[in-house]
Amino acid sequence: MNVQGLANFIWGVADILRGDYKQASYGQVILPFTVLRRLDCVLSSTKENVLTKYEAIQNMNEDAIDKILNKESGYNFHNRSKFDFQKLLAEHDKIGINLRNYVAGFSAEAREILDKFKFDDQISYLDDKNLLFLVLESFAKIDLHPDTVSSMEMGYVFEELIRKFAEISNETAGEHFTPREVIRLMVNLLFNNDNDILSQKGIVKTLYDCACGTGGMLSVAEEYLKELNPDARLEVFGQELNDESYAICKADMMIKGQKASNIKFGNSFTTDGFENDKFDYCLVNPPFGVAWKKVQKQIKKEHDQLGFGGRFGAGLPRVSDGSLLFLQHLISKMKPSNGGSRIAIVFNGSPLFTGSAGSGESEIRKWIIENDMLEAIVALPDQLFYNTGISTYFWIVTNRKDSQRKGKVQLINAVSFFHKMSRSLGNKRNEISDEDIKTITQVYGDFKEGKYCKIFHNSDFGYSRVTVERPLIEDGEVVTTKQGIPKPDTKLRDNENIPLKTGKTDSSEEDIQEYMEKEVLPHVPDAWVDHSKTKVGYEINFTKYFYEYKPLRSLAEIRSDILALEKATDGLLNEVLN
Template identity: 60%
Template sequence: MTNFKDKANLIWEVADLLRGDYKQSDYGKVILPMTVLRRLDCVLTPNKQKVLDYLPKVEKFSDSAKDLTLNKIAGANFHNRSQFDFAKLVAAPNHIAANLRNHINGYSASAREIIEYFNFDDQIERMDDPKADILFQVVKKFAEIDLSDMDTMHMGYVFEDLIRRFAEQSNETAGEHFTPREVIKLMVNVLFNADNQALTQPGIVKTLYDPACGTGGMLSIGEQHLKDFNPNAKLEVFGQEINPESYAICKSDMLIKGQNPANIKFGNTFTIDGLRDEKFDYMLSNPPFGVDWKKAQKIITDEHANLGYAGRFGAGLPRINDGSLLFLQHMIAKMKPREDGGSRIGIVFNGSPLFTGQAGNGESNIRQWIIENDWLEAIIALPDQLFYNTGISTYIWILNNHKIPERKGKIQLINATGGKDEEQVKAGKRDNNRFWEKMPRSLGNKRKQIPENGDSKGIGFITKLYGDFTENEFVKILPNEFFGYWRVTVEQPEKDNNGNIIKGRDGKPKADSSLRDYENIPFLQKTRDGKLIPQSIKEYFEREVKPHLPEAWIDDSKTKTGYEINFTKYFYEFKPLRSLAEIKADILALEQSSLELEKQVLE
């Protein structure tokens, strides 16, 4: 078996032909669809003539019957009925554009659709233009690369390697359709961690879904992980993608690996659910951060209003400029019932879904629904500068509607951001590299990576923290109620010029709106010995408010329930202020250094 890296290098070298006529960031528009075409051509070569010979016999068949019959003869879930293969294309250099189009049009519907979403016809025209005149050279170079000796999985590796390279070449757009592989591997590890024993069963079949699948990285790595763990297991993958090129790449990858490309749907997940009636064992996603859902607003708000919890968005609607929690609600709607084994979800968010939205508002209501149903299992805070198109901090949410007993009613928080106190790091008191390491060179905003080797750091260490489910300096395990609070309205009486309280007709004090205030009262309070115990609104009010505002009262009709996850606050470490003596010593040392420098200049 030829090493897949060698094959990827051979294909990568074809990009040299594009230099000068294409920007580096556009190389993938040619190389990726050409790789697909060459791979399909190699797979079909053994039975290509049989398909051509059988064509007259299916002439009167319907299109679908034709495809099914010829696919069977081709020995694959696709076929090509064109007279041209790569060998014949190269044999006729003067008609390369017309013949290549004929070759593409000869594919069965599922394969042809993929090439159409690449908009590859535009590239054929561009390369065939006399100014470039490189189309024949590119086809000839690909014809010299034999991809018939690769099994489907290794060919998938080749394709993924090319996707990664082109994404890194195009730093400014990589984040739109490419999640760093180490982040996906971490998510897959954690998602499958609790089910390791069940996944060892021979012949087991599971399903994995990504509603914003991009180029299919999460689906591919999920499949690879399960195969490595249990070669006899099967993971059927499903996804939906709104970007045409990313959709084409993902569907190509599925076709090349022998997955069913019909499981990958095109379109906006919010407006057209391409897998409406499906439920899945596992779900993974990295939806766009802060995505605006204004274009889909009517359909989403109508579903929310008309279907409620029978639809996907019953719990609430977030702000119009951030649809992150819409993706999560959509995924929750596709969880299998608990009695059927339940489902597990892993999704990447920025910090906004943790705390945005006051009590009674969309985001808070969604968090309340998730936490009170005991679906939120863990949140992992990742290092910043990990993604290609943003340097912000990110978080992996893990949801499970079938928690094991020890996790019920609890949420695990894992702080995998690394050491915060640089002085402690330098002193050797804290290891800043348990979670990440600096990259040799930056790729856009990506300056850090999570190491993949061993259990003492990186992916292995974070996965172990999750699996151990034990509190330590990186892990906190808190009851669901810890994240809930009441938002109460505190009123004070209106007074006349003499300081007397003004009362209404009911004899009760009238509220002075200018003195109105609000308090967030946690469901739980911490005792002196660090225990968390329930508290009531009345207890808190008597203890914290009344001593300072003895005439105040709470308007119970305005009390709302809210939930938020203030992740950074829970891991905050108090750092004592430096003493005046230390500060003075530093100032004197700086002054002395300045005097010596001035003396050297004057001399």
């Protein structure tokens, strides 16, 4: 059974729930039972050994018991209850009590996963409605053993179940996971320059996702490194705000032998689960355009009191969009520049250009670019994500650029690298193929200008925003101050964005005057610049850099088409009349 078929088969349990549950609540039963069945199948081959060992050591202290039974199970968790799915079904009249006994038999971190689903509440409700046995019986027929369903496939199954749940409950599936081919492309570019490092025998690296959802980013990165170097080890760390996504991610980490304690619950901005940690790599797809008003007080306090000693020293974006807060948070997790770190983050178009000079967004871009941390931006095809059809980009940010990339930013236009899917999934109608990923990765690695690649100096994105004044005129005379200085007419006040010169971080008065003489004074000779109001801003007008002029069609071509159309229309008209 393929992933789609398996997910549909599991979702078929909803037929049992119909009538006693609202459609929007189906996932509250199906998701935790899927996790529980997966844990049950994973532990099945060592269950008897664990129970035998437990009989011999049950008088030892709890920490010692956990370590011994985990070793016996072969995973970082175990279950010491005598029950499994089959034995639970053998006692129909005690199904509720026995299921609670089974859940209580899991080690602490596995129990926490089920607690996040509020699983005990579901046991009570299902038992009260005489549905518990039927649901358990249905899941007992589903084989989720690792030999049958790999970790990768299980991740896809969870994603498909969440998507179904999100669709019928009008939630946003895209908040929980990212298409795997997008992650694969990001991981390719994130690791691309580090092949020499990552291929070393016994190498251990760390990767962090501050909005990890069900853990797709972490899983794909780990799989990629294993393909590159079976002897390498990637320790993954994540934090997630959504209860169900957190539970699924933690379960996946446990089953794969990763440290489940590396997955933290809560809001990364207000309850940073890794406050004092630094990571080799960061990989994240934060929610697009999400307001941060609920955490505004804490973030503003950190910005005001700690400045660059905290995470948000560069600036605060408008409250309606916290995208650039995520990036600043990740930059605070980079290792010092001598070791260095690399970040890949997905954004919509807003962080590229929103906010004029002096705004929070512009100040954040300015800080990142002037400190030579922005390495590359890739424009992705639209209709690529489940919850939105808009254009998206991902940024590569690092504090250890290769020598050829220092002082430069690479822009890659990959909007045409996709193929249409045979069946849409929400707003996702396009998909990036393996061949597309290979081509985009090569364009990135070659670092040469071409149709899909442009390379700029850092300062090419900077500009000085100057205030241009015109004199106030009354009764045909220029109004002046007591010192004889012309007063500005606020109604005629205007602004000009003057591009920075290569290598500069601001414009001198001479640069500004040169621009004025060339672009402004020929049209308004009485204008002047109020230098006290000049601000330096940064924006990345991605579309402008890849604009291709398409000449208008000639009149002769248009006329020919019209005449041909008229001729065809006359022919159709004659057929109708005859």
